[in-house]
Amino acid sequence: MALLVGAALSVLTPLRAVWLTLDAAFLLSLLLQLLVPPSWLPGSALLEDLVRYGKTKYGGPPRPAVFRLFDVPKRYFSHFYVISVLWNGFLLWCLMQSLFLGVPLPHWLLTLLSTLGPAQVQGGELALSPLLVLLLLWLHSWRRLFECLFVSVFSSGVIHVAHYCFALFYYVFLGLTVLSQVPMDSRNGVVVHHNHQIPFGHWFEYVSSPNYLAELMIYVSMAVVFGFRNLTWWLVLTYVFFCQALSALLSHRFYQSKFVSYPKHRKAYLPFLF
Ligand SMILES: NC(=O)c1ccc[n+]([C@@H]2O[C@H](COP(=O)([O-])OP(=O)(O)OC[C@H]3O[C@@H](n4cnc5c(N)ncnc54)[C@H](OP(=O)(O)O)[C@@H]3O)[C@@H](O)[C@H]2O)c1
Numbered sequence: 001m002a003l004l005v006g007a008a009l010s011v012l013t014p015l016r017a018v019w020l021t022l023d024a025a026f027l028l029s030l031l032l033q034l035l036v037p038p039s040w041l042p043g044s045a046l047l048e049d050l051v052r053y054g055k056t057k058y059g060g061p062p063r064p065a066v067f068r069l070f071d072v073p074k075r076y077f078s079h080f081y082v083i084s085v086l087w088n089g090f091l092l093w094c095l096m097q098s099l100f101l102g103v104p105l106p107h108w109l110l111t112l113l114s115t116l117g118p119a120q121v122q123g124g125e126l127a128l129s130p131l132l133v134l135l136l137l138w139l140h141s142w143r144r145l146f147e148c149l150f151v152s153v154f155s156s157g158v159i160h161v162a163h164y165c166f167a168l169f170y171y172v173f174l175g176l177t178v179l180s181q182v183p184m185d186s187r188n189g190v191v192v193h194h195n196h197q198i199p200f201g202h203w204f205e206y207v208s209s210p211n212y213l214a215e216l217m218i219y220v221s222m223a224v225v226f227g228f229r230n231l232t233w234w235l236v237l238t239y240v241f242f243c244q245a246l247s248a249l250l251s252h253r254f255y256q257s258k259f260v261s262y263p264k265h266r267k268a269y270l271p272f273l274f
Helices: 002-011 014-035 044-051 065-070 074-101 107-116 128-151 161-179 210-225 231-258
Strands: 071-073 158-160
Touching: 014 044, 014 107, 014 161, 014 231, 044 065, 065 071, 071 074, 071 161, 074 128, 074 158, 074 161, 107 161, 128 161, 128 210, 158 161, 161 231, 210 231
Parallel strands: none
Antiparallel strands: 071 158
């Protein structure tokens, strides 16, 4: 028994504990949305306010006036990607210097990484996978920043300030997670209006939120780079799966409640399944 507990603790590093907590929290939120009517839950108004953002806030229960004090414009999404481009660009730079020029990582960064727990690398896994994933994450952040600044047309939608702070933390923590997988010894369109319409065409014919499905696939592609053997990345992937499933479900219900003609065959998140 003591051996089992010891083995479990050596696998459950602080880093993995954070991801496991996020996995559980978003799985629970998704199950509550699917199975429990909001009126059954104490504090459900606050819970709903935390998980709903943007257009799905309008599809939810009426919001007490005090909740509006914690609203942040949804267009602040761009801040997450500014932080991600800067922070993950910095980590990428440090890692390249370390791998190619032998420059050690800054002391404070090494301390931070060792606090999060030792890298749990499989035999033969190289620093090349985390390097490639960090590069992909950085490019993805640039793409999302570009999208926020020049493609997305934000209406007056809002997010909860707690959600805003979580997302800032998320991109910093995600970069640290990737870096911690390095083995320690080597370490144009025209805007017509601001209403939400039914989207049609391409993947929208199958699911309400192909952008959330594509987000999942981005993280799956990073799992491929890690060779599907990296337990920590499986925890990250699980979080993204549940987090995006929750947003997709709320979005789907928003469309169904707003548009009587909403296509019946269309699923929320996964084609033909969910
Ligand atoms: N990895 C993570 O933890 C995580 C978490 C959240 C989001 N994300 C990613 O961030 C990206 C953006 O997420 P999001 O939740 O902002 O997506 P979204 O709600 O679909 O919004 C994207 C853009 O499309 C607009 N829009 C949405 N529905 C529309 C409709 N029916 N008609 C016209 N315009 C519409 C939005 O305007 P409004 O803003 O005015 O609605 C916004 O400008 C996604 O790729 C998502 O996967 C990742």
